[in-house]
Amino acid sequence: MKDIKDYITSYPDYPNKGIIFKDLLGLLREPYIFRDLIDKMASSQGIQDSDAILAIEARGFIFGSAIAFQSGKPMVVARKPNKLPGELINKEYELEYGTNILSIQKDSIKKFQKFNIVDDVLATGGTAKCATDLLMLEGKEVAGYSMVIEINALNGRKKLTGPVLSQLIV
Numbered sequence: 001m002k003d004i005k006d007y008i009t010s011y012p013d014y015p016n017k018g019i020i021f022k023d024l025l026g027l028l029r030e031p032y033i034f035r036d037l038i039d040k041m042a043s044s045q046g047i048q049d050s051d052a053i054l055a056i057e058a059r060g061f062i063f064g065s066a067i068a069f070q071s072g073k074p075m076v077v078a079r080k081p082n083k084l085p086g087e088l089i090n091k092e093y094e095l096e097y098g099t100n101i102l103s104i105q106k107d108s109i110k111k112f113q114k115f116n117i118v119d120d121v122l123a124t125g126g127t128a129k130c131a132t133d134l135l136m137l138e139g140k141e142v143a144g145y146s147m148v149i150e151i152n153a154l155n156g157r158k159k160l161t162g163p164v165l166s167q168l169i170v
């Protein structure tokens with residue numbers, strides 16, 4: 001039985017020295033593996049208990065939209081600067097080198113209270129924490145996090161408030 005780890009490629013020193021980049025795109029080239037992965041993620045308690053999924057740009061969109069389709073849950077997005085029109089909530093967060101900003105459209109989250117945050121990789125947790133802060137600024141709850149891979153040594157889950165379900169912990 002093939003495992004998702006057989007379709008994930010590690011690239012040392014990309015995009016910066018010392019980072020082992022996890023390339024998950026191989027999963028998309030294996031429809032049966034991808035479908036199993038999405039079935040598993042979509043049926044998790046964390047997704048079932050949420051009102052909506054918040055997917056993080058960019059690879060979070062790939063997994064988030066498939067989970068939304070499979071679970072029947074609505075999906076909203078957190079994006080990088082200058083991508084979203086309308087009234088936004090913005091928050092800056094730390095990257096390994098410098099900072100970045102994530103934004104959510106205020107109107108997009110109005111109807112929902114409990115969110116599950118979806119991304120491809122949980123590394124330091126800064127990105128998922130920023131998405132959490134954005135929702136909390138608007139009085140929303142984060143019911144949990146769904147990640148494809150979690151890099152255990154970076155202890156990203158320590159920064160997060162709800163349960164984290166990762167399909168592969170490396």
Ligand code: AMP
Pocket residue numbers: 019020021022023056057058059119120121122123124125126127128156
């Ligand atoms: P972090 O904020 O450190 O948890 O990083 C999470 C975000 O950066 C995710 O959106 C990932 O797509 C990306 N990322 C961080 N580290 C890696 C890695 N080693 N391989 C692939 N993507 C990564």
